[in-house]
Amino acid sequence: MLFATFLPQQVQKLSGHGDAGNVMMFIFLASVGATADIWQLIAIGPVLFIFASIIIIVHLIILFGVGKVLKLDLAELAMASAVCIGGPSSAAALASAKGWRDLLIPGVLAGSFGYAVGSFVGVSVVEWLR
Numbered sequence: 001m002l003f004a005t006f007l008p009q010q011v012q013k014l015s016g017h018g019d020a021g022n023v024m025m026f027i028f029l030a031s032v033g034a035t036a037d038i039w040q041l042i043a044i045g046p047v048l049f050i051f052a053s054i055i056i057i058v059h060l061i062i063l064f065g066v067g068k069v070l071k072l073d074l075a076e077l078a079m080a081s082a083v084c085i086g087g088p089s090s091a092a093a094l095a096s097a098k099g100w101r102d103l104l105i106p107g108v109l110a111g112s113f114g115y116a117v118g119s120f121v122g123v124s125v126v127e128w129l130r
Contacts, residue, residue: 059084079103080110087111 003011059081067077079100082090091107094100 075100075103079107083107083111083114087115 063077063081063084066072067080072080075098078098079091079094082094086093088108088111091111092104095104095107
């Protein structure tokens with residue numbers, strides 16, 4: 001991190017950083033998945049699949065409905081969907097992968113705003129339920 005911060009020109013000349021990032025991401029995901037209880041996953045998997053399907057269908061209906069009313073293009077809707085589902089990191093990944101440089105900053109800001117609002121609402125609901 002310090003090397004990339006203080007010597008950005010030298011880092012840009014290096015190759016293979018994308019592959020190294022992918023390897024690190026796969027190691028992280030494997031370490032998270034290694035802690036899963038496979039029998040519990042098999043037991044509750046079908047219910048979670050149905051629940052997630054309902055959430056995704058409602059998400060898409062609302063997203064495309066609002067997008068049609070506001071006359072948004074597909075790139076903006078895809079970015080909005082990525083932000084709603086995955087937060088600012090998903091927005092950055094999608095914008096970079098698709099070359100949507102003009103949607104990168106708004107996507108990250110919208111995701112950060114969603115985290116801030118979601119945290120406030122979550123804490124408020126917990127306090128309300130006590």
